[in-house]
Structures are given as C-alpha cells and as structure tokens.
Amino acid sequence: MRVRISANPAILQQPVSTKSTATTQTICPWCLTRSQYSQAFRRSKRHFTTSRNNSSAWAAAVSKIQSTVAEVLPSRTGTPTGNITIDPLKIVAKELKFLNKNIRQLLGSGHPVLATVAKYYTQSEGKHVRPLLVLLMSQATAFAAKQSRYDGADLSRTSDSIDTPISSPSILYDNNPDQIASSSPLRDTSSSSETYAFPNDATILPSQRRLAEITELIHTASLLHDDVIDHSETRRSEPSANTTFGNKMAVLAGDFMLGRASVALARLRDPEVIELLATVIANLVEGEFMQLKNTASDETNPEWSEESITYYLQKTYLKSASLISKSCRAAALLGQCAPSVVEAAYSYGKNLGLAFQLVDDMLDYTISGTELGKPAGADLELGLATAPLLFAWKDRPELGLLVGRKFSGEGDVQRAREIVSQSDGLEQTRALAQEYADKAIASISMFPDGEAKDGLEEMCIKVMKRRK
Ligand code: FPP
Ligand code: MG
Numbered sequence: 001m002r003v004r005i006s007a008n009p010a011i012l013q014q015p016v017s018t019k020s021t022a023t024t025q026t027i028c029p030w031c032l033t034r035s036q037y038s039q040a041f042r043r044s045k046r047h048f049t050t051s052r053n054n055s056s057a058w059a060a061a062v063s064k065i066q067s068t069v070a071e072v073l074p075s076r077t078g079t080p081t082g083n084i085t086i087d088p089l090k091i092v093a094k095e096l097k098f099l100n101k102n103i104r105q106l107l108g109s110g111h112p113v114l115a116t117v118a119k120y121y122t123q124s125e126g127k128h129v130r131p132l133l134v135l136l137m138s139q140a141t142a143f144a145a146k147q148s149r150y151d152g153a154d155l156s157r158t159s160d161s162i163d164t165p166i167s168s169p170s171i172l173y174d175n176n177p178d179q180i181a182s183s184s185p186l187r188d189t190s191s192s193s194e195t196y197a198f199p200n201d202a203t204i205l206p207s208q209r210r211l212a213e214i215t216e217l218i219h220t221a222s223l224l225h226d227d228v229i230d231h232s233e234t235r236r237s238e239p240s241a242n243t244t245f246g247n248k249m250a251v252l253a254g255d256f257m258l259g260r261a262s263v264a265l266a267r268l269r270d271p272e273v274i275e276l277l278a279t280v281i282a283n284l285v286e287g288e289f290m291q292l293k294n295t296a297s298d299e300t301n302p303e304w305s306e307e308s309i310t311y312y313l314q315k316t317y318l319k320s321a322s323l324i325s326k327s328c329r330a331a332a333l334l335g336q337c338a339p340s341v342v343e344a345a346y347s348y349g350k351n352l353g354l355a356f357q358l359v360d361d362m363l364d365y366t367i368s369g370t371e372l373g374k375p376a377g378a379d380l381e382l383g384l385a386t387a388p389l390l391f392a393w394k395d396r397p398e399l400g401l402l403v404g405r406k407f408s409g410e411g412d413v414q415r416a417r418e419i420v421s422q423s424d425g426l427e428q429t430r431a432l433a434q435e436y437a438d439k440a441i442a443s444i445s446m447f448p449d450g451e452a453k454d455g456l457e458e459m460c461i462k463v464m465k466r467r468k
Contacts (some may be wrong), residue, residue, distance in 0.1 A: 088455035088462070092135040094199040095209060099131055103213050106260050108178025115178075117245050117253035118260075121220050124236040130219050131212035133324060133352070133459065137331040137345050138208035139452035140444065145338035155207050155269060162210045162267050174263070203452075207268050207334045214277060215327045217261035222284050224254035229288065230382060273333055276326040287319030294385040300404040304393045312390055313354070320360075321353025344443050348456065351440035356463050358433035361386035362426055365417070367467055380413045387432065389416060392423035430464075437464050 089096065104122050109115040155162065163179070165172055226232070227240040228247045234240055242250040258281060265274050295302045296311045328349030332342040364379045365388050379386050383406025385393070393399040396419050402412045420426065437460040447453045 086451075086454045086458040088132060088136055088458050091451050091455040092132060092139065092204075094201065095135050095204060095212070096128060096132065098199060098209075099128060099213060099216065102209075103216055105178040106176075106213065106217065106264060107257065108176040109256070110175035110177060113249070114253065114256060117241060117249045118256050120241045120244065120253070121223060121235065124238050126216075126220075126236065128216060129356070130215040130323060130327060133349065133456070134208065134212040134215055134327050134331045135204060136452050136455045136459070137328045137348070138204045138212075138335055140447050140450065140456055141332050141335050141337050141341055141345060142203040142452075143448050143450070144332075144335075144341045144446075146336050147338040148336055149272070149333065155205075160267075160269060162206050162264070164267060166266060166269070176260075205334060207270070208331050210264055210268060211273070211277075211327060211330055211334060214261050214264050215323060217257050217264070218277065218281060218284070219323060221254040221257035221261065222288075224250050224257070226288070230378070268334070270334060273330040276330050276333075280323045280326050283318040283322035287315050287317070287322070290315040291319065291384065294383070294403050294406065301401045302404055303400055304390075304397065308385075308393070309387075309390055312385070312387060316354060316357045317350070320357035321350050324353035324356070325349035340446070344446060347443035348440045351436040351443060352460055352463060355433040355436035355440065355460065358387055358429055358436065359463055359466060362388055362429045362433070363467065365420060365426060371467060377413070377417065380407050380416055383407055387429040388420050388425035390425070391428040392420045392425035395423060434464060437461070 100122055104119050107115060107118040107122070109118065223235065224241050227235055228242045228250050231242075232240045233243050240250075241253065245253075262278070265277050268274070290311070295308050302308070325346050326349070329342055329346035332345035337345070361379065364377060364386065380389075385403045389399065389403070393403065399416065399419060402409070402416050405412070407413050407416055440460045441457050444453060444456055447456075
C-alpha cells in the first residue's frame with residue numbers, strides 16, 4: 001500500500017487528473033471558500049464550492065466578481081496596521097543579506113563554466129519574493145501553536161545539521177569547492193576560505209533559512225528553463241542566460257540547480273517537506289505544459305466558457321502559486337507548528353500566489369517594458385491568453401479565433417490588445433487578484449500579532465500595488 005506523507009493529498013496537487021476517490025478527495029486550490037472573507041467581499045455574499053468539478057460554482061463566482069468590480073475598485077489604500085508603514089524586506093533584511101551568498105555557495109562546481117552559468121542569475125538583484133515569504137512565515141509562526149510531528153523531522157533534536165550529508169561523501173562524489181563542509185572526496189576542505197553564513201536569529205530556524213534558499217534555487221532553475229522556452233533575450237534588464245551562454249548551457253545549469261536544491265532539501269531530513277517541494281518541481285512543469293495550450297480543448301476557434309477561466313487558474317496555481325503555497329506550508333512544518341497553523345500558512349501562500357500572478361498578467365497589458373524590466377505585452381506575443389483577455393472574451397466572441405491560433409495572424413496581437421482595452425477585462429483581473437489577496441490576509445488572522453505577521457499582510461498590499 002502506498003502511503004502519502006502529506007495529511008491532505010489535495011496539498012500535493014495532481015490537478016491535471018480529474019479522478020477523485022472516496023479517500024483522496026481533491027480540493028480545488030484556487031476556488032474561493034466562504035470563510036474568512038474581507039468585509040467588502042462578505043457584503044456580496046458569495047457562495048463557493050471546494051469541488052473542482054463544480055464549474056457552475058466558478059461561473060457564479062466569476063459573474064459575482066463582474067457585478068462587484070465597482071465595489072472593489074479602486075483598490076484598498078489602507079494597511080491592516082493603520083498608518084504605520086511596514087517594510088517586509090526590512091523585517092528579514094539580515095537573513096536576506098546572507099541569502100545570495102549562501103545560494104552561490106550551494107552552486108559551486110568543480111566545473112568552473114558550469115558554476116559560472118549556474119550562478120549567473122544570482123548576480124542581478126532579484127526580488128526574492130519566495131524566500132522573503134518563507135522567512136516572514138517562519139518568523140510569524142515562531143510563537144504560534146506548536147505540535148511535534150514525528151521523530152527525526154526536527155533537526156534541532158539531533159546532532160545533524162542542514163549541511164551534514166546523509167550518504168558517505170565518497171559515495172556522493174559531489175564536488176563543491178565553495179562549501180567548507182563539502183561532501184566531495186576530491187578536495188582538501190581545510191583550504192576553503194568561505195564559511196556558510198546565517199544570522200543569529202532565534203525566531204528563524206536554520207532549516208527554515210535553508211528552505212528559503214531552496215525556494216530561490218527552484219524558482220531560478222525554472223527561470224533558466226523558461227527563458228529558453230520563451231526565447232527571452234533579457235531577464236531583469238540584463239542579457240538572459242540563454243543569450244549569454246546558449247540554450248544548452250542554460251538548460252543544464254537549471255538542471256544542476258535543481259540537483260543541488262534536491263540535495264539541500266534531503267539534508268533537511270524531513271520527508272513531508274521533501275514531498276512538498278519535489279511536488280512543486282513537478283507542478284511547475286505541469287503548469288508550463290498547460291500553458292502550451294490556451295484552452296483544455298485546444299480548438300482552432302474555441303467558444304468562451306467558464307472552463308477557459310478554470311483552465312487558466314489551474315495553470316496559474318501550478319506555475320506560480322504552488323511554490324509559494326507549498327513552501328509557506330513547509331516553513332510551518334519545519335517550525336513544528338500545529339495543523340491549523342500549517343493550513344493557514346498554505347492558504348496564505350496559495351491565495352497570495354494566485355493574486356501575484358493575476359497582477360503579473362495585468363501588468364503585461366498596462367506597464368511599459370522599461371518599467372517592467374522585460375518586454376511588455378510579451379504574453380500575447382507568446383500566444384498566451386491570460387486573465388484580462390479571458391474576461392474580455394466573454395463579451396467579445398471574435399477573440400475565440402485569435403485565441404485558437406495563438407494570436408499568430410497578421411495584426412492579431414494589436415487587435416487583441418484593442419479589444420482588451422475596450423473591455424473591463426483588466427478591472428476584472430484586478431478585482432479577482434484583490435479577492436485572493438484579501439483571502440490571504442484573512443487566512444493568517446489567527447497568527448499571533450507581531451512584526452512578521454504585519455509583514456505578511458503588507459506583502460498582500462504590495463502585490464496589489466506593484467508595477468514590476
Ligand atoms: C515564468 O513565467 C516561469 C515560471 C513561473 C515557471 C516556469 C516553469 C518551467 C519552465 C518548467 C521547468 C521547471 C523547473 C523547476 C526547471 P513567465 O514567462 O510568465 O514570466 P517571465 O515574464 O518572468 O518570463
Ligand atoms: Mg518567460
């Protein structure tokens with residue numbers, strides 16, 4: 001008999017399959033539940049279901065959102081903490097300062113060119129959203145309800161550290177000249193000048209800091225691959241890795257990064273956390289695969305249906321929200337938090353992740369390339385129908401043909417852009433993103449008050465305000 005480690009199979013997400021059994025009921029991660037709604041949304045008295053197959057519930061949700069756009073626009077301006085300005089970055093600034101250095105150490109290789117390509121995206125200033133969220137979540141749950149899970153998962157109770165190899169170094173044969181505690185049999189470890197660095201902060205465990213690094217490694221690996229798939233010439237306003245080193249090296253560097261992330265993950269010695277993060281990697285690929293088509297049916301002239309939105313949101317969960325939600329959950333698990341806290345962390349990450357991507361898809365229509373740091377309007381050029389267009393399509397059936405041929409006809413991109421700008425697709429996208437952001441804030445209402453909780457709430461506000 002196969003035993004799942006995660007208490008809830010829905011957390012692991014195999015959403016491409018529509019099968020559900022009595023024991024493994026799949027709960028739609030992007031459907032909105034009735035509980036914990038912000039006041040503005042409580043007024044609209046929506047009713048949502050947790051069944052992924054109940055598409056009429058989604059249709060009801062969408063049409064409610066349409067009718068209440070005016071209620072939620074303009075977006076909220078106040079913060080949950082009143083007039084005090086919270087900077088989430090400052091709360092964990094110490095930890096983030098070490099992040100890049102530690103990540104670069106994890107990416108050392110005896111092959112200098114591989115090390116250079118693998119470390120390439122660590123040179124530019126990324127937003128570090130995912131590690132920031134893991135660190136804030138770790139700190140925010142440090143004094144929340146605790147419940148020891150099972151022996152062996154708590155590194156603090158053993159003499160092992162997050163750098164202690166499990167197998168013998170001579171078996172691993174993994175040469176990392178950048179790590180002082182290298183498992184390589186090929187080198188003299190005493191000659192390394194680098195030391196692995198963590199700030200001394202009792203509210204964040206070393207395993208949670210390492211988890212933050214792992215999330216950035218997985219994310220960066222996916223970007224290396226994504227830039228090859230998207231033929232991107234730039235990333236963060238610099239030449240992309242594929243432009244600089246070529247497709248082959250960029251793909252291999254991404255693979256190497258995943259390998260090192262997996263080793264670091266294994267050394268956390270927590271099977272449930274390993275299961276979560278390994279599933280994230282599979283989810284990213286599934287999401288990217290779904291994105292190869294605009295609709296599940298992949299017809300040449302599809303008609304708008306609620307399934308097109310459901311398909312898009314499923315893809316969005318897999319591609320963007322899975323890493324955030326599962327790493328927030330993993331942070332709470334590593335902190336030995338009680339199940340209710342673990343669920344809250346997961347719900348926060350899932351909703352924030354969905355809001356984040358919806359805003360991203362909106363900015364692709366509204367912000368200039370210079371401000372974005374990457375080509376604006378890239379989604380349509382890549383043939384992608386995202387939320388603003390999917391909402392516009394409902395009232396403009398002529399978009400179906402363009403969606404079906406992925407905007408590849410002469411003037412398709414321009415025409416689609418015009419139709420979206422004449423519609424309320426952008427407002428609806430923003431309203432839906434706001435709804436998810438509010439839900440994220442509501443998810444963590446039970447956390448003890450404190451700076452890190454404020455930081456998590458502020459992240460939801462920042463996501464809605466961001467312009468890049
Ligand atoms: C950015 O999308 C890309 C992702 C969020 C994930 C891409 C996933 C893969 C390529 C699958 C392989 C995964 C791994 C872990 C190797 P975008 O193109 O919308 O954003 P962009 O504008 O920043 O490029
Ligand atoms: Mg891309």
